[in-house]
Amino acid sequence: MTATESPVATTAVPRRPATGWWRSLRQDRMAFGGAVILGVLAVLAIFGPLLEPDDPNATDLFARYAPPVFAGGTWEHVLGADGLGRDVLSRVVAGAQMTLFIGVSVVIISGVVGVALGLLAGYHGGWVDTVIMRVADAQLAFPGLLLVLLVVAFVGPSVGVIIGVLSLYGWMIHARLVRSMVLQLRQTPAVQSAELVGCPLPRILVRHLLPNLYAPLLAQAILELARVVLAEASLSYLGLGLQPPHASWGLMIAENQGAVRQAWWPIVFPGVALALTVLAVNLVANWLRVQTDPQQRERRFARRLFRTLPAAGLSTTSTVRVGGKNLLEVEDLDVRFHTMTGEVDAVRHASFSIAPGETVAIVGESGSGKSTTGLALMDLIGPPGRVEHARMTWRGEPLTAERLRTLRGNEIGMVFQDPMTSLNPLVPIGRQVAEVLVKHKGMPMKDALDRAAELFAMVGIPSPRERLRQLPHELSGGLRQRVLIAAALAPEPALLIADEPTTALDATIQAQILDLVTDLQERLGVALLLITHDLGVVARISDRVIVMYGGRIVEEAGTFDLFARPRHRYTEALLRAVPRLEDHRGRLPTIPGYPPGRRDVLPGCAFAPRCAHATETCRTDVPETTTDALGRFACWHPREEQ
């Protein structure tokens, strides 16, 4: 997504310090519940014998099928008693002990075996790797409980055999994970150079691999625990696991299933204990998984926050300059990212317009807010970002969110930065162009595909008919960008937004694509909003330039005027950093410092920290925008005519 380009803070309001794992666990109610259940189970397993109200194997024939206390029973057997008069609660507690003992043993054994074999396979490679991975694949391909049953049935159902067999069934997933991480690690330059200077690989693996393995292995091991607990219970239920008089949850259910009409409690409570255990394990594992995906956490956080914030977006109530001749007018566009660590203003009070057929360039460094502006025009900002405020008109009429939806992809087309990921990998390219026509022009798919072939020819795709059925991976990056341009131009839009359409391409292809875009633009009379950081491109094709810095528009002028007479000190520095062939000044001047980061709090001009002319005012007050015949600029100390 283009918006992953880090949005910039002009005013970052720190919300809360970075959240630790404990806080994050507390916030996720379900995961916290799971952790609590697991904690209780651990206590039961360790202190079990002390907590059991009764000897789990003590039979009391007078208490046969005694009901639980809330179903008319006595406090002697809180959860009732089974067919032999044994206390259900005590047996459930004893079962927890057995279940966790087997589960944890298996997870540890299969973990150690799996990690060792995975390390061996990844480290040694060659035939050792082949043998280990082939066996692992074969086991994964036939993961049946059936083989486990067979072994237990013929070798004998002792606790040791059960632990051994279940361990044999879990090592592969760990081995696979470790092996792939070893292979990945060996590819990294750091490890390769360490190997080169003679650092023994085993030591490298211990130093670099184990810290990275910790989290994914833990998540896997926790999930494995759930599987083992279920497997042990199932074995015991089938009479092939723990044998009486062991108290196992599976066994308890099997023993009392026949009398279910008479007494439900001896089978319901162990089942509930079992289900709760597995559920708790899964909840914690899920939480661990989300922890490792910060993007998902951000989106989830923002979605929740949006429900509590006042509604935002396009406002149509007080549209100014209704009825103008411009194609698109934008006033006071504000885009804000609501991240977990604070609010980031990506675009602040941006106002500009585009006339029919005009080429306007938005230039700025990465993070200046230019891509976010482009997405905002299409109403494509998603969580954690949000258009806080904007007034827009289209052909002189106020633009509502609903109206914008009918324009999007129809009268306003957009071409993105990365053609390699912008096409659906599993949909034929012809269809990806034709569907636009089906949607916006109501064409039948067959006609739309014919039209797509014509469009392919128009954007210079050779043998267009034959290409219609091809998938994106069969095309080069340049051809894919041509497909995307064809899709954007298919419904004959009035405005084309091109967000760095050539950045991801080779230099020669860049020139071709740019020529194609400008050529088509002139011939079709489309207005072009070009988002770029390439000043050479700007000089060549645009009529007017908008310069963005730190989320604000800092200068706007006709292309010639801007290059000849920049006023904002940032624009001036930017132009000075452009290499020229005829220039023999020696070192290419650069702008000192870095663009503002998302955490920087800059109450004044965002460029002040890097500006040679900055004064105290620059640092404290946002420059006012000066408008004149040449354009406008927002600088306290503009460059004077020399």
Add this chain to the structure above:
Amino acid sequence: MSVIDQVGTEPAAPAPPGRPAAKRGHPFGRYVLRRLGSGVLVIVLVAVTVFVVTRVASDPARTLAGPEATQEQYEAVRASLGLDQPLLTQFVDYVRDLAALDFGISYWQNVPVSGLIATFLPNTVLLVVVAILFAVLAGIPLGIAAALRPGSNADQATAAFALLGLSLPQFWLGAMLILLFAVTLGWLPTSGQGGIEHIILPAITLGLPSMGRIAQITRTTMIDELASQHILVARAKGLGGGYVVFRHALRNVMVPVTTIISFETVYALAGYSVIVETVFAWPGVGALAIQAIQRQDLTLVQGIVFVIAVVVVLWNLLTDLVYRAIDPRIELR
């Protein structure tokens, strides 16, 4: 006449080289052969495991002859099983019989094992197919619904339901369903096979954990998919939300989901069916295997395990082909 028509055809720009023409030979044939090869490896490993477990790691003759048998009786049983032969001879005979699909005579039923399996296997397949259909038809829509609004109440409810489904032990879930729908409400039969009402409870019991896992995978891959660049582009093309989800995102989501469905089918067939068939007295090979194990019916057990392994391998091969149809990018290495 549209404006674009007047533009005419662009002189063909020197197109960047596309992918080279398809490789020579029959990559597809090679692919199938390669997959078959790894399938054979699975069958060999299963056969060896069965052999080792039943003849090296244990002594079925001792169990069959009973604890009170004299040494002569024990020797007689051993000889009748062929267990007195050298291990190598036993192994050669064993492999030869398996290759000829001759699994011998069941001690317990005294009929050919192949006949028993032929009678019981279709019931297992029927149960697994219905269960997986249920899991897919319920799991995928649930996963999609949850993914459309991650973090919402609907998502949380779906996640909880999916989690519950995969956390409930099947033998207990089956017992509870019987208690509720058969014993208490009397709507459905408790066990056995018969009309369509007999398969409802076993299929739900067998399919529910799979449904949970399918819903989870669908949800997470759909969330990632909806955040991808090509979906942003599809939305920039003005395509509707439903179209984007079902025509664009779902196709990509189905790639990993197919893997999971295949996995779930294998798990159900070669594992969970044993439990569910036992709980519901469903006349399939799973319940048959348990009875054979309880009676130490060596030939029947190894026959069942072997046949299931073959079915699983064939199924994996079929999935590989389906997988390739969904995602043609997969290289036919």
